[in-house]
Amino acid sequence: MRPTKKNTRAGSGKTPAAAITDAESVTDRVADAITSGIRAGTFVPGQHLPESAITLRLGISRGSLREALKHLAAAGIVTLNRFRGAYISTLDLRSTLDLLETLEPLARLAARLAAEHCDTNEKRRRMKAAADAIDVAGRNRARAEYLERRRHFYDTLVEIGGNTELARVMPLSRTDLFRAQVERIQTERQRALHLAGYSRIAAAVIARDPAAADRAVQRHFAGTRQTVAELPADVFPSQRRR
Amino acid sequence: MRPTKKNTRAGSGKTPAAAITDAESVTDRVADAITSGIRAGTFVPGQHLPESAITLRLGISRGSLREALKHLAAAGIVTLNRFRGAYISTLDLRSTLDLLETLEPLARLAARLAAEHCDTNEKRRRMKAAADAIDVAGRNRARAEYLERRRHFYDTLVEIGGNTELARVMPLSRTDLFRAQVERIQTERQRALHLAGYSRIAAAVIARDPAAADRAVQRHFAGTRQTVAELPADVFPSQRRR
DNA sequence: TCAATCAATATTGTAGGACGATTTCCGCTG
DNA sequence: CAGCGGAAATCGTCCTACAATATTGATTGA
Numbered sequence: 353m354r355p356t357k358k359n360t361r362a363g364s365g366k367t368p369a370a371a372i373t374d375a376e377s378v379t380d381r382v383a384d385a386i387t388s389g390i391r392a393g394t395f396v397p398g399q400h401l402p403e404s405a406i407t408l409r410l411g412i413s414r415g416s417l418r419e420a421l422k423h424l425a426a427a428g429i430v431t432l433n434r435f436r437g438a439y440i441s442t443l444d445l446r447s448t449l450d451l452l453e454t455l456e457p458l459a460r461l462a463a464r465l466a467a468e469h470c471d472t473n474e475k476r477r478r479m480k481a482a483a484d485a486i487d488v489a490g491r492n493r494a495r496a497e498y499l500e501r502r503r504h505f506y507d508t509l510v511e512i513g514g515n516t517e518l519a520r521v522m523p524l525s526r527t528d529l530f531r532a533q534v535e536r537i538q539t540e541r542q543r544a545l546h547l548a549g550y551s552r553i554a555a556a557v558i559a560r561d562p563a564a565a566d567r568a569v570q571r572h573f574a575g576t577r578q579t580v581a582e583l584p585a586d587v588f589p590s591q592r593r594r
Numbered sequence: 595m596r597p598t599k600k601n602t603r604a605g606s607g608k609t610p611a612a613a614i615t616d617a618e619s620v621t622d623r624v625a626d627a628i629t630s631g632i633r634a635g636t637f638v639p640g641q642h643l644p645e646s647a648i649t650l651r652l653g654i655s656r657g658s659l660r661e662a663l664k665h666l667a668a669a670g671i672v673t674l675n676r677f678r679g680a681y682i683s684t685l686d687l688r689s690t691l692d693l694l695e696t697l698e699p700l701a702r703l704a705a706r707l708a709a710e711h712c713d714t715n716e717k718r719r720r721m722k723a724a725a726d727a728i729d730v731a732g733r734n735r736a737r738a739e740y741l742e743r744r745r746h747f748y749d750t751l752v753e754i755g756g757n758t759e760l761a762r763v764m765p766l767s768r769t770d771l772f773r774a775q776v777e778r779i780q781t782e783r784q785r786a787l788h789l790a791g792y793s794r795i796a797a798a799v800i801a802r803d804p805a806a807a808d809r810a811v812q813r814h815f816a817g818t819r820q821t822v823a824e825l826p827a828d829v830f831p832s833q834r835r836r
Numbered sequence: 837t838c839a840a841t842c843a844a845t846a847t848t849g850t851a852g853g854a855c856g857a858t859t860t861c862c863g864c865t866g
Numbered sequence: 867c868a869g870c871g872g873a874a875a876t877c878g879t880c881c882t883a884c885a886a887t888a889t890t891g892a893t894t895g896a
Contacts (some may be wrong), residue, residue, distance in 0.1 A: 403847075422661045676877080678877080
């Protein structure tokens with residue numbers, strides 16, 4: 353019953369295998385587990401995260417978990433209520449529109465920068481690979497994989513652009529929440545249009561056309577807003593404190 | 595450092611609206627103490643924050659401090675080096691320019707939104723008060739106060755704009771770092787030009803002219819970039835692992 | 837029966853200690 | 867003086883304990 357990955361602690365000698373993978377602290381592993389768990393659907397927005405349950409499940413101490421939760425709360429991924437615990441954040445309609453409004457200028461900047469700096473075959477290859485990966489995952493309706501690929505697409509875009517502050521600021525994890533709430537219920541047509549957006553952005557970046565990349569992102573966001581407007585109202589929770 | 599203790603005892607009655615739960619936790623107080631300490635000059639970029647020293651100084655437990663540090667690290671205010679501890683983050687020239695490039699579109703958005711929503715006398719009054727406060731503090735060369743007022747100006751701008759996600763994303767604390775490094779050495783002329791920028795932004799917002807507000811922010815950032823370009827090179831550290 | 841009240845329980849917030857892991861510091865040797 | 871090795875300092879993680887608060891459940895009265 354217990355997860356078998358509780359080792360690496362009492363081991364006297366340090367196995368080289370463990371040394372390779374262990375650049376990560378326990379706290380970081382926990383944060384990763386939760387964020388990727390959101391993309392994978394293991395954790396859903398609004399879900400309560402009792403400390404005792406999570407520490408047991410991940411085999412870590414309470415202190416480490418609390419550090420990780422503080423980190424995630426700062427990123428807006430979980431919401432901490434004093435004496436009531438941690439919840440996976442939920443986005444109501446208002447927050448979602450605000451989020452899109454905020455993310456759009458950042459994404460446009462990222463696209464412009466990427467287009468300006470996409471000057472090697474290696475970068476072009478990575479950009480194209482990221483876009484293609486989204487397409488494949490999207491067509492296969494592989495939700496978890498799609499969200500991972502989408503995240504990777506933005507990461508690649510930002511990395512090629514070369515602005516390290518942008519990576520810190522872009523609220524990608526927060527949009528993962530939005531996607532997690534929305535992905536399962538959008539229509540096929542909406543999905544297809546959305547997927548096409550990424551390809552168009554990538555094409556403009558690879559063509560090293562900043563203005564076109566900017567426009568492609570704008571268009572992409574317009575489409576996303578349209579999708580949100582067409583969603584049934586019950587996708588979004590009424591604003592409760594969570 | 596003055597801990598703000600506002601204990602709104604909500605008793606038994608259940609308020610239907612979302613005005614809820616703000617008691618200050620120790621962790622939050624620590625985070626506040628460090629961020630405001632940066633603006634006040636108590637903590638300077640690059641400074642090491644040994645856990646034992648800080649816990650002693652603030653009279654808190656190590657666990658609470660570590661939670662606060664994780665929060666601050668997520669915001670980019672402190673940098674954590676495994677087994678080496680926490681440092682107040684430093685911005686090299688590259689990071690500073692990246693930061694300005696990232697902040698600018700967000701500030702422009704904030705200004706546009708504020709201009710669109712500045713529809714009551716109360717909001718106009720607050721906007722003007724925030725701008726005037728910067729001016730006073732700036733002229734008096736009161737560095738700590740100036741940085742506080744500047745922060746308040748942006749907070750007001752964002753709040754009037756009404757986009758809650760923007761408040762979460764804008765890297766204002768990170769720019770406090772930049773200001774803390776730069777403020778003491780910019781020339782009088784640079785300072786005066788900079789101060790004028792805030793007034794101009796406020797004026798456009800109060801006039802409910804989004805386009806003008808947008809332009810005012812653009813101009814403001816152009817000036818800031820100019821100031822950075824004129825700074826002596828030794829203001830910025832060579833990128834070391836901190 | 838149902839609503840309000842109050843006690844029992846569960847969960848979180850904070851403190852403090854223990855110990856291995858890693859870095860840093862410093863003296864020693866060659 | 868470069869390199870080596872050990873001592874000291876600091877960090878990462880776990881653990882326990884207890885106070886503060888929220889939630890749950892039982893009791894009571896209308």
